[in-house]
Amino acid sequence: MKASLVWSLAIALGSVQLCAASAKLFSRRWEDVAEKHSWVDVPRGWEYVSPAPADYEFDMRVGLKQDKVDDLTATLMETSDPTHAKYGKHLTVVEAEALAAPHPDSVEAVDAWLEDHGVPPANVVRSTGGGGWVVVRVSVAQAERLLGTKYNVYHHTASSERVVRALSYSLPRELHPHVDVVTPTTYFGTPHSMRRTSFLQPDRVLQPTTKDGGARADCASVITPACLRELYNTASYVPRATNVNKLGVAGFLGEWANRNDLQKFFAQFRPDAVNSSFSTVLVNGGLDNQNVPGVEANLDIQYTTAMSFPTPNIYYSTGGSPPFIPDSQTPKNTNEPYLEWLSFVLSRNKSEIPQTITISYGDDEQTVPKEYAVKVCNLFAQLGAVGTTVFVASGDSGVGGGDCLTNDGTKKKLFQPAFPASCPFVTVVGGTHKIPETAVDFSGGGFSRYFGTPAYQNVTVAKYVKGLGTTYAKLYNPAGRAYPDLAAQAYAYQVIVGGALQYVAGTSASSPTVAGVFALLNDFRLASGKPSLGFINPLIYSTASKGFNAVVSGSNPGCGTAGFPAKAGWNPVTGLGTPDFEKLQKLI
Structure with a gap:
C-alpha cells in the first residue's frame, strides 16, 4: 500500500474517532446537572393524586435570562424620577423588549440542550413581548428527562382544580447562567387557585341610597361612586x-x-x-x-x-x-x-x-x-x-x-x-x-x-x-x-x-x-x-x-x-x- 494512501486512511480514521469523541463530549456537556428549585413538601392547599401519564403533552416554557435587565430597571427608574432629565421619556415597546431580550449565547445554549435531547425544531417556538421565552411542546416523559424530575397530578381542594406539576427540577450546570426559570414545574398557582x-358581606343590611348615590358623608357607612368621587376630589374633573x-x-x-x-x-x-x-x-x-x-x-x-x-x-x-383530565392529550397551555x-x-x-x-x-x-x-x-x-x-x-x-x-x-x-x-x-x-x-x-x-x-x-x-x-x-x-x-x-x-x-x-x-x-x-x-x-x-x-x-x-x-x-x-x-x-x- 502506498504511503500516501496509508496516511489518508489514518487521517480519515482519526477524523472518525475525533468526531465520535466530540459527539460523546457534547453529550456529556449536559450530564452535569444541579437542582434549580424544589419544595420540601407539597405546597399547602394541594394534595398528591397520581403520577402524570407519560404521554400527556403540554407547553413547557424556558425563561432565558435577560441580558440587559439591569439596564431596563435603571432606565425605568430614570424615566420615573421627577428630578431626572429623562423623566417621562418612556421607552417604545421595541426598545423595552430589546433590553429584556436574552443574550445570543443563552439562546444558543438552550437550543443545543434541546437538540441533544432530540426535541425537533418544529416543537420550539420563541415568544415575543415577554423577555425571552422558549416554548417547547413536550410530553411528560420528555420533560422528566429534560429536567431530571417526576411530574405528578395534584388536586387543589378549594377550587377542585387538578394540575400537572413537579416538586423539584434540575438543569445542566452550564444552563444555570442562561435560564431563569422553567414552567410548569414547581409553581402551583393557577387562575382558579389564587x-x-x-x-x-351578606350580613350587611343594604342601606337606602339616593339616585346619585349620596355624597361624601355616605362613605362612612356605604360606598358608592359618588362618595368616592367626592372623597378623593375627582367629581369636578371632565x-x-x-x-x-x-x-x-x-x-x-x-x-x-x-x-x-x-x-x-x-x-x-x-x-x-x-x-x-x-x-x-x-x-x-x-x-x-x-x-x-x-x-x-x-x-x-x-x-x-x-x-x-x-x-x-x-x-x-x-x-x-x-383542569387536568387523565385522558386529555391536547392542552395548549x-x-x-x-x-x-x-x-x-x-x-x-x-x-x-x-x-x-x-x-x-x-x-x-x-x-x-x-x-x-x-x-x-x-x-x-x-x-x-x-x-x-x-x-x-x-x-x-x-x-x-x-x-x-x-x-x-x-x-x-x-x-x-x-x-x-x-x-x-x-x-x-x-x-x-x-x-x-x-x-x-x-x-x-x-x-x-x-x-x-x-x-x-x-x-x-x-x-x-x-x-x-x-x-x-x-x-x-x-x-x-x-x-x-x-x-x-x-x-x-x-x-x-x-x-x-x-x-x-x-x-x-x-x-x-x-x-x-x-x-x-x-x-x-x-x-x-x-x-x-x-x-x-x-x-x-x-x-x-x-x-x-x-x-x-x-x-x-x-x-x-x-x-x-x-x-x-x-x-x-x-x-x-x-x-x-x-x-x-x-x-x-
Missing part, C-alpha cells in the same frame, strides 16, 4: 384625552364582567354613563360568559368605569388550560396566570397598552418560587418602562393569613408577604374604611423576603422601622420591599351582581378605585401634551408625597398579632395614604 382580594387614554382591568379568576349589570349599576350610581360600556380582550383561552357574572370582575369594572368615565376601559379575561397575560400585553403595539392597569389578586410570596417571582417582577418593570402604571391589591389577610408557618420545612411562624404585591415595580393599594378614614383591619401589608427595599422607599421605610424598635423584630424583614404604597376605601362597596345589589369588601375594591383616580391624572397629563405617568413610585415617594391624605389610625392584625399600626407618613397598612386628585394635579 387568593381573591374581595369578599361578599376627561379630555379619551381618544388616547385607557384603563385596563386584569382578570384571572375565571370570572367575567357583566354588561347588563354594569348598565343597572350606572342607572343607579352614575346616570351620565348609561349606555357606555367596556371592551373585553380574551387572553390565553379566556372566555366572556355573560350568563355567569363574577363578583370580582363586576366589582373591578363597575368602579373603574364609574371613577374614570368616559375613559375607555378594557377587561382582560385571561384563561388557563382546563400551563395554567399559570401571570406569564400569559404579561407576555400578551407586552407584545401589543404601544397604542393598545393601557396607561393604567389594576390587578386584584395574589398569593403568599413563599408559595411562589423566587426565580419565578423575579422573572414576573421584571416583566412588570418592562410594562412600567413603556409608560404604564400598574396597581395591585395588597391582599385581605393583614400581615398574614392562616397559621403563618413557613413552608421550608422549619414551620416557623413569620409574617407572610404577598406576591405580586411584594414586587418593587408595581404600586400596591391597601384598604381603609369610615370617615375620617382609618386602616381597615384586613388591609394586607408588610415586607418582602424576596426583594430588597427599593431606593425610592429608603427614607420613609427606615423611619417607620426605626419607630417600631424591637416590635415584631423576628417576624418580618426590615430590609425588604415594603407595601402597600397607597390606600383607598375597602369596605361596604355596593355592586350589582346578577341584577341584584350586594355589599363587597376587600382591597380589590381599593385598587380599582385608585386606578380610576390615576387614570384621570393620566388624562390630565395627556390632554396637556405630556406623557403618561408610567411607574409612579419614585414620584409619589418624593415630589408628589403631599398629594395624599395620611391615615393615622388602625392596624392590620394577623399571625396571632395586632399587626402593624398605621402612623403619619408611610406605614405598612395604608402606605402614604389615600389620594387627593386636586392636590396631585398640581404636583404632577
Whole structure:
C-alpha cells in the first residue's frame, strides 16, 4: 500500500474517532446537572393524586435570562424620577423588549440542550413581548428527562382544580447562567387557585341610597361612586384625552364582567354613563360568559368605569388550560396566570397598552418560587418602562393569613408577604374604611423576603422601622420591599351582581378605585401634551408625597398579632395614604 494512501486512511480514521469523541463530549456537556428549585413538601392547599401519564403533552416554557435587565430597571427608574432629565421619556415597546431580550449565547445554549435531547425544531417556538421565552411542546416523559424530575397530578381542594406539576427540577450546570426559570414545574398557582382580594358581606343590611348615590358623608357607612368621587376630589374633573387614554382591568379568576349589570349599576350610581360600556380582550383561552357574572370582575369594572368615565376601559379575561383530565392529550397551555397575560400585553403595539392597569389578586410570596417571582417582577418593570402604571391589591389577610408557618420545612411562624404585591415595580393599594378614614383591619401589608427595599422607599421605610424598635423584630424583614404604597376605601362597596345589589369588601375594591383616580391624572397629563405617568413610585415617594391624605389610625392584625399600626407618613397598612386628585394635579 502506498504511503500516501496509508496516511489518508489514518487521517480519515482519526477524523472518525475525533468526531465520535466530540459527539460523546457534547453529550456529556449536559450530564452535569444541579437542582434549580424544589419544595420540601407539597405546597399547602394541594394534595398528591397520581403520577402524570407519560404521554400527556403540554407547553413547557424556558425563561432565558435577560441580558440587559439591569439596564431596563435603571432606565425605568430614570424615566420615573421627577428630578431626572429623562423623566417621562418612556421607552417604545421595541426598545423595552430589546433590553429584556436574552443574550445570543443563552439562546444558543438552550437550543443545543434541546437538540441533544432530540426535541425537533418544529416543537420550539420563541415568544415575543415577554423577555425571552422558549416554548417547547413536550410530553411528560420528555420533560422528566429534560429536567431530571417526576411530574405528578395534584388536586387543589378549594377550587377542585387538578394540575400537572413537579416538586423539584434540575438543569445542566452550564444552563444555570442562561435560564431563569422553567414552567410548569414547581409553581402551583393557577387562575382558579389564587387568593381573591374581595369578599361578599351578606350580613350587611343594604342601606337606602339616593339616585346619585349620596355624597361624601355616605362613605362612612356605604360606598358608592359618588362618595368616592367626592372623597378623593375627582367629581369636578371632565376627561379630555379619551381618544388616547385607557384603563385596563386584569382578570384571572375565571370570572367575567357583566354588561347588563354594569348598565343597572350606572342607572343607579352614575346616570351620565348609561349606555357606555367596556371592551373585553380574551387572553390565553379566556372566555366572556355573560350568563355567569363574577363578583370580582363586576366589582373591578363597575368602579373603574364609574371613577374614570368616559375613559375607555378594557377587561382582560385571561384563561388557563382546563383542569387536568387523565385522558386529555391536547392542552395548549400551563395554567399559570401571570406569564400569559404579561407576555400578551407586552407584545401589543404601544397604542393598545393601557396607561393604567389594576390587578386584584395574589398569593403568599413563599408559595411562589423566587426565580419565578423575579422573572414576573421584571416583566412588570418592562410594562412600567413603556409608560404604564400598574396597581395591585395588597391582599385581605393583614400581615398574614392562616397559621403563618413557613413552608421550608422549619414551620416557623413569620409574617407572610404577598406576591405580586411584594414586587418593587408595581404600586400596591391597601384598604381603609369610615370617615375620617382609618386602616381597615384586613388591609394586607408588610415586607418582602424576596426583594430588597427599593431606593425610592429608603427614607420613609427606615423611619417607620426605626419607630417600631424591637416590635415584631423576628417576624418580618426590615430590609425588604415594603407595601402597600397607597390606600383607598375597602369596605361596604355596593355592586350589582346578577341584577341584584350586594355589599363587597376587600382591597380589590381599593385598587380599582385608585386606578380610576390615576387614570384621570393620566388624562390630565395627556390632554396637556405630556406623557403618561408610567411607574409612579419614585414620584409619589418624593415630589408628589403631599398629594395624599395620611391615615393615622388602625392596624392590620394577623399571625396571632395586632399587626402593624398605621402612623403619619408611610406605614405598612395604608402606605402614604389615600389620594387627593386636586392636590396631585398640581404636583404632577
